[in-house]
Amino acid sequence: MNRTLLAVAAVGALVLAGCSSELPAEDGGGGGGSSATDAAKSEFFDQAEFDRQLAFREASADGPADKPWEQMIEPALVDTAKFAKPGGGYNLCFSNAAVDNPWRQVGFRTMQQEVEQHKEITKFTVLDAEAKDDKQISDIQSLSGQNCSALIISPNTTATLTPAVEAACATGVPVIVFDRGVNTDCPVTFIHPIGGFAFGANGAEFLTEKVDAGGKILALRILPGVDVLEQRWAAANEIFADSELDVVGVEFTDGDAAKTKSIVSDYIQREGQIDGVWMDAGATSVAAIEAFQDAGVDVPAFVGEDQQDFLRLWVDEGLTAVAPTYPTYQWRTPVIAALKILNGEQVPSEWVLPQPTITQDDVETYVAEDMPPLHYAMCGCENMPGYPGPWK
């Protein structure tokens, strides 16, 4: 009987471990199958920021049209003369939040290649925080003592990393923050694409155009509680609420293809028909499409992302689809910004990059048959000297 008790205790421990690592910490903004219909506003919804991002989509960007990573929307330029250090021989430092997903991998490779192109950068020091706040805090501290000419930070989380970024600013090194933000304006520039509200809205607006009134929409999200993803859903939720569309389900997939496919199959059975699928990220879009194919029904209007596997399927099957992007070319911009700052050139205090959407009209130009399935098309890397080697 002792053995049984031990075994029970062991499995009990497993249950706890499973719960703490897999269950969403809180149910942000209407998760779960049936609660979707009440269309309550997400707590992550911010009307002012939503309006600002939607306006940015229409604004024309300054800078070369064929190099969106150098473009800026409504820039408020700041003087950087005090950081000027002409002559090259730069030691560029980078504290990276993580490289734990394909998006960050494509981005980081693009950044490395950007650094390669500039002979003035003689040293590129990178510390990877492995998605841990505490590691990134100590990474930033350790980089402060390594004679960096400029420090690039891609924060793991916003609030926790703010003091560390402030401390780095205090050492006098020009600090450049990109991707996720921090709650301080001490960095010289904060670089990011338009944002999550615009991303979510692009997909939701597409569905309101392509799906007839009363059509059934299934929304697939990765997980709750991550601000960039919550913003995407908050915007889509807002647009669906004002539309005639019927959101029949909002489900979390954990980014798992098998789970996604099962969920979509269940909904096809339960609802009889799904007229549109909205996703907050495209990594499992192909699995979701396969669920329709395997059920023997037409693939409805789909919102994916700029991963190659989705784009290929879109073209091959002639789908009705759209791909909002969170462009990986933004990883080139911090390096360019660092060099501008070290040259004493002006940079915008908030560097807003354009955030293109791939549509029916231009999808074929983004398909690259020989690239890996999870390569992000919007890397702005096709004309870089080493392409495509490092990205494969």
Next chain:
Amino acid sequence: MKRPAWRPRLAEGTAPVLAVLVALLIGLAIAGPAYDSVEGYLALLKRAAPLMILAIGQYFVIVSGGFDLSVGALVTAGVVIAARLIGGDESATAWVIVLVLAFGLLVGLVNGLITTKLLVPSFIVTLGMLLVLDGAVFLWTDGAPRGALSTAFRQFGRGSVDVPLLGEVPYSVLILLVVLVAAAVFMRGGTGRALVAVGDNEQAVRLSGGQVDRLRLLAFVLSGGLAALAAILLGGFAGVSAQVGQGLEFRAITAVVLGGVLLGGGRGSVVAATAGALSLEALFTLLNLLGVAGALESAVQGVIIIAAVAYASLGSGLRHRLRPRRATTTSEPRDPRQPASTP
């Protein structure tokens, strides 16, 4: 020991899970319009096949007195390795399948050898293996899987074949049937019975000349091999993903426990463990059809595992009191404290 005359019989603990399964299937038929035809149930079986195969592997280990926590990580590793090696090249399919299966057997062998030769509890060995595999996969892929599976590789998990009377039967269902029949036959045979005996009373088996270490090793190797097979089916079902195996070890254990298999070993049938896996999958499908939030899945698993183990721990005494006549009709009523018979 005198053998009772053969008649169709269910091993102890099989009846409750079959009752649960039938109830769930009836629930599905009422709740989902797709479950009024054979296709609907075949689709359910297809989706449940990988978990059922994992449950069979887990059964071998649990019934012989161990745990295998490494199967989820092994599934992930199998899919990621296959995708990287195939890289979309059809001609590589055959040898990569062989390699993935061999990798599974090898991981099982290592688990088994460390458990039996170094006398480390299997819970710790396989937990360590889980972490090692997770870390190795992360290191090798930098956190994002690369490459792609070939169409031929995906056939096993995604495709189907035309069978007379039944129509289109998924390959994964056929593979599952083969594995299940083989496992049931194996457990009826001498080695299978000895495996249960090891879980029941290791000392008695040793004293009567049984090769305890070799039997346990076999259980781990089978579990590893079946996990690799599940990886091939899961990779085929949904494609490459670094999350494919997450939490599967826990699901497999839940399924086995739901099937009435005693944790710690010595009692339970492989058919019941498989039925437990199908019940679990049917339950999740039913919950989804009824519109219950997906986040409840973990909670439901937790409740099931506690209830099933509590039911088993209350022991045969309660069951016999509830159904007094059953003791006389069961083929092999056995006090779990007594050593099991070895052939």
